[in-house]
Amino acid sequence: MGTFYSRIRSRAGPSVSAAAQSGSHIIAPVLTNNTITGDVHFLHNAHGFTFDRPHSETTQTSATRSLIFKHKTRICTEYQYVTEYNSLPGERVLLSERYTQPLILQRHRDQKEREEELRSSGEDFQQVLSSRSGDESSHLNSLFNPDGHGISPSSVILQGNSGNGKTLSVQKIMMDWASDKLYKERFAIVFHLKCKEINRIPGIMSLVEVLSYSCSLTSDEISQILQQSPEKMLFIIDGFDELRLTQDIYDMSPHTDGIQKAPAEVTLCALLRGHILPESFLLVATRSTATDTLSKLLKGPQRFTEIMGFSEKGVEEYFQKFFQDEELFKRAYTFVKTNENLFTTCSIPVICWIICTTIKERFRVGADVTSVLETTTSIYVDFVSTLLKHHCQGLSQSVPNLLRSLGQLAERGMLEQQVLLDEKTVYETISDPVANPFLCKFLFKRRICQETMFSFMHLSFQEFLTALLQCAFVLVLVHRDFICALQCSCHVKYWDLFCPYS
Numbered sequence: 001m002g003t004f005y006s007r008i009r010s011r012a013g014p015s016v017s018a019a020a021q022s023g024s025h026i027i028a029p030v031l032t033n034n035t036i037t038g039d040v041h042f043l044h045n046a047h048g049f050t051f052d053r054p055h056s057e058t059t060q061t062s063a064t065r066s067l068i069f070k071h072k073t074r075i076c077t078e079y080q081y082v083t084e085y086n087s088l089p090g091e092r093v094l095l096s097e098r099y100t101q102p103l104i105l106q107r108h109r110d111q112k113e114r115e116e117e118l119r120s121s122g123e124d125f126q127q128v129l130s131s132r133s134g135d136e137s138s139h140l141n142s143l144f145n146p147d148g149h150g151i152s153p154s155s156v157i158l159q160g161n162s163g164n165g166k167t168l169s170v171q172k173i174m175m176d177w178a179s180d181k182l183y184k185e186r187f188a189i190v191f192h193l194k195c196k197e198i199n200r201i202p203g204i205m206s207l208v209e210v211l212s213y214s215c216s217l218t219s220d221e222i223s224q225i226l227q228q229s230p231e232k233m234l235f236i237i238d239g240f241d242e243l244r245l246t247q248d249i250y251d252m253s254p255h256t257d258g259i260q261k262a263p264a265e266v267t268l269c270a271l272l273r274g275h276i277l278p279e280s281f282l283l284v285a286t287r288s289t290a291t292d293t294l295s296k297l298l299k300g301p302q303r304f305t306e307i308m309g310f311s312e313k314g315v316e317e318y319f320q321k322f323f324q325d326e327e328l329f330k331r332a333y334t335f336v337k338t339n340e341n342l343f344t345t346c347s348i349p350v351i352c353w354i355i356c357t358t359i360k361e362r363f364r365v366g367a368d369v370t371s372v373l374e375t376t377t378s379i380y381v382d383f384v385s386t387l388l389k390h391h392c393q394g395l396s397q398s399v400p401n402l403l404r405s406l407g408q409l410a411e412r413g414m415l416e417q418q419v420l421l422d423e424k425t426v427y428e429t430i431s432d433p434v435a436n437p438f439l440c441k442f443l444f445k446r447r448i449c450q451e452t453m454f455s456f457m458h459l460s461f462q463e464f465l466t467a468l469l470q471c472a473f474v475l476v477l478v479h480r481d482f483i484c485a486l487q488c489s490c491h492v493k494y495w496d497l498f499c500p501y502s
C-alpha cells in the first residue's frame, strides 16, 4: 500500500500539503476555520483505496480515464464531419471548415423588440441583430459562466428556430470538448442525447442504458464513468421539442439513480429534473414552442439562451468557408448583398446553406445566378421542403393540411397587419402549433401574468405562406420547382394542397 496524500493549493497563496502513511487517516488541520479559494486536489495512490465519489479528474482510476479517452476518440472520429442534406454516400464536409459562430443571446426580448426583429429586413435587420447582441452576445464557451452574482447555471436552455443551428452547435460543443478545446477543466465527461433517438427506444431503460444507446460505451462502462464526480458531468440533450412526452413523466414516482428503469422519456425527465445526478450540468436545445414545458421540468438555476442565427459578419464568414475560393465567394456574396430579401434570410443558417448550394450549382453549370434567386420565394420553397423532410417528426397533420392551415394563419395575420398572433387565433387555425416547425412561440410579461403569442420565423416567410395559399394558380405556372420539391420530398400532390381553393 502506498500513502494517502492530500494537497491544498490556493490560487493566491502557497500550496499546503499533508501526507499520511498507508492505513492511517488524515484530517488536514489547515482546513479548520479557513475559507478555501482556488483548486482543491485530493491525490491518493493507496492501492484499493476508493472514494464513493472522487472529487476531481486527478482521482479518476486509469480504467475510467481510458474509458473517457475512448469516448473522446470516438466523438472526434464521428463528429468531425458534417453530412449535408444533399450529400451522396461518403461525401461530407469537415465541421471545422464549415462551422461559423452564430449569435447567441442570453436574454428574453420584449414584444416591441420581437416585432422589430420580425418586421425589419436587409441592412435594417442586420442593424437590429447587432443592436441586440452588442457586447452581450455569448459564445459556446461562456454558456456556463457565472452570472453577475457569481452563480453558474445548472441547466442552460439553448433555444432556436428550426434550421438556426442548434444541432450543429451541439455537434461543435461535443467535438471541441472531445478534442480538449472546450470545457476541458470544467467537464470530465460529456454525454449527448438526441430526443429523436430517445423516442425510438422501446420498453423501459435506466439512464445508463439510455446513454449506451447514444455512444460507443457499454452500460457497464457508463456505470463506471457515472461513479465520477457528478459536478464534472455535462449532459447535452438535443431536440427537446421533438421528445414525445407521456403522462408518465408527471405520474412516476421520483427516480433517483442511474440504474432504475422506466420508459426512456421518463428516465430522461428524471435527469432533467435533477432526480438523477442532481449535481451534474445540463444543456438542452429546443425550439421556442417547447421552452415553457422544458423550463417547468428543468432543475435550477436555469439560464436562457437563444441562437439568433448569423450576424452580417457571420454570413460573410459562412460564404467564405462554403466557397473556399476568393473569386467565387466575392461573386456570390456581392450578389446576395444587393438583394435585400435574400440578405435578410441569410441570417438563418439553413437558408445560408440553401442559397450557397444553389449559387454553387449555378456557377458549376455556368448558368446565370440571378435567374433562380431573383426572389426569396424560390429560396423559401427549398426551405419549406428541407424543414418538412429533415426537421419534422411526428406531425399530427398531413403536409397538405399543414401548409394550408399555415397559409390561412399567415393570411389572417397579414389582413390584420400582425406579426405576433395570439394563442386563440393560432389554436383556431393550427391543430398542433407546438409541434409545428414553422412557428415560434413567445411568452410576454403582462403586468402580473404572462401572455403566449406565436409568429412565423419572419414577416417575409408569413408573406410567402400567404402567397402560397392565395396564388395557387399563379404558383403552378411560375413555381414549378416548388411543386416538384414538395412532390419529391413529401409526396404532396399539388392539387391536394389547394383542393379547397381550386
Ligand SMILES: Nc1ncnc2c1ncn2[C@@H]1O[C@H](COP(=O)(O)OP(=O)(O)O)[C@@H](O)[C@H]1O
Pocket (backbone or CB within 6 Å): 084, 085, 098, 099, 100, 101, 102, 160, 161, 162, 163, 164, 165, 166, 167, 168, 169, 318, 349, 350, 351, 353, 391
Ligand atoms: N453555425 C453554423 N455554421 C455553419 N452552418 C450551420 C450552422 N448552423 C447551422 N448550419 C447549417 O444549417 C443546417 C441546419 O442546422 P441545424 O443545426 O440542423 O438546425 P436546428 O437543429 O436548429 O434545426 C445545418 O445542416 C447546416 O447546413
Ligand SMILES: [Mg+2]
Pocket (backbone or CB within 6 Å): 166, 167, 168, 239
Ligand atoms: Mg436540430
